[in-house]
Amino acid sequence: GAVVSQHPSRVICKSGTSVKIECRSLDFQATTMFWYRQFPKQSLMLMATSNEGSKATYEQGVEKDKFLINHASLTLSTLTVTSAHPEDSSFYICSAPGASGDLGTGELFFGEGSRLTVL
Amino acid sequence: AQSVAQPEDQVNVAEGNPLTVKCTYSVSGNPYLFWYVQYPNRGLQFLLKYITGDNLVKGSYGFEAEFNKSQTSFHLKKPSALVSDSALYFCAVRRAGNNRKLIWGLGTSLAVNP
Numbered sequence: 001g002a003v004v005s006q007h008p009s010r011v012i013c014k015s016g017t018s019v020k021i022e023c024r025s026l027d028f029q030a031t032t033m034f035w036y037r038q039f040p041k042q043s044l045m046l047m048a049t050s051n052e053g054s055k056a057t058y059e060q061g062v063e064k065d066k067f068l069i070n071h072a073s074l075t076l077s078t079l080t081v082t083s084a085h086p087e088d089s090s091f092y093i094c095s096a097p098g099a100s101g102d103l104g105t106g107e108l109f110f111g112e113g114s115r116l117t118v119l
Numbered sequence: 120a121q122s123v124a125q126p127e128d129q130v131n132v133a134e135g136n137p138l139t140v141k142c143t144y145s146v147s148g149n150p151y152l153f154w155y156v157q158y159p160n161r162g163l164q165f166l167l168k169y170i171t172g173d174n175l176v177k178g179s180y181g182f183e184a185e186f187n188k189s190q191t192s193f194h195l196k197k198p199s200a201l202v203s204d205s206a207l208y209f210c211a212v213r214r215a216g217n218n219r220k221l222i223w224g225l226g227t228s229l230a231v232n233p
Contacts, residue, residue, distance in 0.1 A: 006162070034220075043209065043225040044163075093162050105151055105170045108221070110162035 002028045002098040006111025013084055014119055021079045021114045023094030029074035030096035034108065035067075038091040047092075050077040084118040091115050121146045123212050125224035132200045133232050140195040140227045142210030150212045152193040153221065154184055157207040166208075169193060180204070200231045 003026040013019050023033055033050040048069050049057040056069035066088075068080040081088050095108040124143045132138045144150060151170050155163040167178025169186040177183045184195045195208060210224040 004162075041226075041228075044223050046220065046223075049220070091160075095163070105168070107153060107165040107168055108155075108163075110155075110164070112162045113160065115160065 002026075002096070002109040004030075004094065004096050004109045004111045006094055006114055008114060009112055010115045010117075012117045012119065015085050016083055018080055018082045019084055019116060021081075021092055021094075021116075023077045023079070023096075023111050025075045025096050025109075028096075028098065030077075031074060033071060033077040033094055033096045035069060035077075035079050036093045036095065038093060038113075044093065047079075052077075081116065084116070086118045089116055089118045121212070121214065121222050123210055123222050123224040125208075125210055125227045127227050128225075129228045129230065131230045131232060134202050135199050138197050138200040138204070138229065138231070140208050140210075140229060141192070142194060142224055143190070143192045144210075144212045144222075145191065146212050146214050146222070148214050150214060152184075152186060153211045153213070154178065154182070154193075154195050155209045155211065156180075157209065157226075159206075163209065166195070200229075202231045202233050205229055205231045 005024045007022045031052045035047045036044040037047050038044050046059050047062045050069045050071040052071045058064045071077040091113050093113040095110040097106045122145045153168045154166040157163045166182050167176050169176050174186045182197050207226045209226045211221040213221050
């Protein structure tokens with residue numbers, strides 16, 4: 001199956017700093033990637049849809065100025081948490097639809113996730 | 120409103136026994152249904168999906184699920200559970216013809232006891 005690589009897997013930062021998380025599709029091209037946030041023992045919350053070559057589409061309630069998404073190429077999307085605060089500590093996961101043609105029926109391929117801890 | 124329900128937060132089964140993780144959905148039109156598994160501190164892995172055709176679909180690691188249109192359910196099953204099946208299981212649905220966003224259940228934690 002398709003492989004999505006996410007980096008870093010863990011990051012600890014001080015409050016007020018910015019953190020960048022990368023999501024790469026290794027063996028396929030992804031014009032769309034999805035960024036999720038997962039709280040402990042809770043479901044996935046879709047934060048935004050990353051679109052190659054255009055602006056990301058953010059879900060309601062997600063601050064676009066805080067969670068900057070850039071999809072500069074067909075294999076790379078980045079999520080930058082700006083001016084991070086302890087409440088931003090969470091597990092962030094990216095995903096991409098596989099190269100199945102019909103994206104409606106296709107499953108998603110997920111990165112391994114990035115655990116962000118803001119001190 | 121479209122939604123997916125996983126009525127059990129946690130399911131406990133003994134190794135070797137059959138397991139069922141329940142999922143019901145409320146989606147207008149024809150649904151595309153998916154099951155994913157998440158091991159601790161990892162991303163999600165695709166298990167299986169129902170798009171059309173045979174109501175019983177088979178997936179990875181010996182799992183299967185049955186689409187029941189009248190009951191709007193898509194329960195995940197396995198005839199004989201393994202300790203290594205212990206993980207968090209997510210049901211998700213996408214409406215046919217909709218954009219690519221999935222509607223997710225809250226997840227069910229499966230614990231298989233030796």
